[in-house]
Amino acid sequence: MSIRAEQLTWKIGGKTVLDTVSLEAAPGEMLGLLGPNGSGKTSLLRLLAGLKPPHSGRVMLEREDVRSISRQSIARRVAFVEQHATTNANLKVIDVVKLGRFPHRSMFSGWSPADEQAVEDALEKAGMTGKRDDYWHSLSGGEKQRVHIARALAQTPKELLLDEPTNHLDIQHQIGLLKLVSGLSVTSIIALHDLNHAAMFCDRLVVLRQGRVVASGHPGDVLTEDLLKDVFSVEARVELSAHHARPHIHYLR
Template sequence: MRISVEDLSVTLAGRTVLSGVHLLAAEGEIAGLVGPNGSGKSTLLRTVYRHLSPSAGRVLLAGRDLRSLTPAQRARHIAALPQERGDDFEFTVREIVAMGRAPYQRAFAGEDAADRAIVAAALDEVGLAGHGERRFGALSGGERQRVLLARAFAQQPNVLVLDEPTNHLDVRHQVELLALLRARRRTTLISLHDLNAAASLCDRLHVLHEGAVVASGPPREVLTPALLAAVFGVRAAVVPHPLTGDPLIAFDHHTPVAADPRD
């Protein structure tokens, strides 16, 4: 299913955080959100998975306004991996992943054989088969991220919404997690700080700056030296990656550039 945002604005505590945002993640496409800190990426994602309500505009799932769906219906279609993880440290890995089946279960019914099979398949997909009885709190950061991704997979959504899923991961675990997303090819809206990771992973990028989308399109069209200077305040060259051919951003770490989105 495709997910689109139309003329979205969000006001928090009297301050406009997002204004007139339009963006798209087509069916089966990985669409990335990039932008400086404070540009509105997390607010936008929270609005997409209905943790926040917009002051104007709408979010559409396959052309249907998300406000017309019940919370359970939304949860069957959209799985979110927010930055704020909650306090799940006393649960086992299997218990965490099984939470993804909640939207499909009747009240007090508990899980059935089909739920257990889906949970086991999700754990296997992220490379954690046989780890179901380990305590979540005893895992490494990379393992926790894979568990949370397995929970999202167990939810069997049409759309994944991921807010900085590689944050605090070492390079190996970043590569493993992004490879999982590539292999899954589910409609995905993801925010990333690492522009090179975004260029490698995403089919489409949306660049946010000061609450507005200032550029959208394929990574090699969006990530230009002029945009990097104007939005991120950095001097950089964009060249083909020697191993993959993806756009590779080589930053000049000696010469800062004053950011000005009007440039």
């Protein structure tokens, strides 16, 4: 077990946003979070990242409750790429990625060879080495997302959480970014809108509706025609590939 949520409940005022949600991501697994807008995906990721405490239940990293772990220690192993992350336009790519080393540094520590290696590795994994000296404002949307991922990887995390990272990207950059994430040797939990992309790249899926888990498991078991109609209100035909039972969804008019 890498990261686990146990019976998480979280509320805003009198509204229950997450209701007894449980899930588990195994080491090296890519777990997809699906659900309509307002189903609780972003709130769940923020709880998993330790940014908010649940009203009940707990989040476990290995065998430790995140509430017993310091914020800096969590940041050293859990990286969160938020949907609307912002960056100073005057920074170069290399400077943005260096920000990922902040959790590993003390107030008086100098820049170390380990910091340098982590940044270089992150740039290479994200395919942004050639853009290291470019300024943020000159990058395309897909390149900016890759830099955000490089900054997260510079933390040298064991768990990578991503909130709909393919939003507003063209199809080429969507596929490229998901290939990048699926090829990383970290545990990743990723919220997605595109069901076919989730089926193509994720090892397992968790489907939320109104803050509750309504389905979880292998994509071929989860993405059924009945679920698509019941949860997403769409009529569709689902085909399974012959070898890997990866579903492909054909939306019907």
